[in-house]
Amino acid sequence: MNRRTTLTALSTAVALAGAMALGGCSSDDGPELKVHGAFMPQPVGDMAGGFLTVTNSGDAADRLTSVTSPLSDDVQIHETKDQKMRQVKSFDVPADGELKLERGGNHIMFMAIKKQPKQGEKVRIRLNFEKSGPIEVDLPVEAATHNPSKH
Structure with missing residues (x-):
């Protein structure tokens, strides 16, 4: 050569x-994030709740910083402590762990919804994270009393 x-x-x-x-x-x-178990109980007023689990199989933590949706211009994330809800700025998604947003606990809150979604429809949301890119999810609208943790 x-x-x-x-x-x-x-x-x-x-x-x-x-x-x-x-x-x-x-x-x-x-972080390596996946969303599962997403749903929205059919709203009965001008607000609605959203529930899901974010699983992080990665070796670094992340943080859910906001949620947006065409259903409402004011989508908040709430924590529940001592049976009282309050808006928070973010939720941690631990490395090799999960963030559960569920009835009676931490959740997504849609304020002043623009229309009443009916059972069987889907509501599009966008989860925004500190490190990972956004994740778009369709929340299936379930019966107003739907609670998978009770089954």
């Missing part, structure tokens, strides 16, 4: 090694 061929081969090897190292870094060391 001549000097030029050796330098080209060496440059290619270094570039490939660098690309592989960068690729390895981007797939690790971060």
Whole structure:
């Protein structure tokens, strides 16, 4: 091999090694979020609740910072402590853990809803996180009394 061929081969090897190292870094060391169990009980007034679980199988925590939806211009996240609700700025999603938003506990609150979704319809929401990209979810509208944790 001549000097030029050796330098080209060496440059290619270094570039490939660098690309592989960068690729390895981007797939690790971060939150890996999935949403399941999402639903909305059919609203009976001008407010509605939303419930779901965010599972993080990654090795880094994340934080749910806001929720948006075409159903309402004012979507809040609420915690429930001592049977009292209060709006919060965010919820933690622990590494290798989950965030449960459920009836009687922490939840999504749709204030001044624009229309009354009926059982069998779906309501689109967007979950916004501190580190991860947003996740869009369709909340199936269930009976007003639906509570999967009671089953």
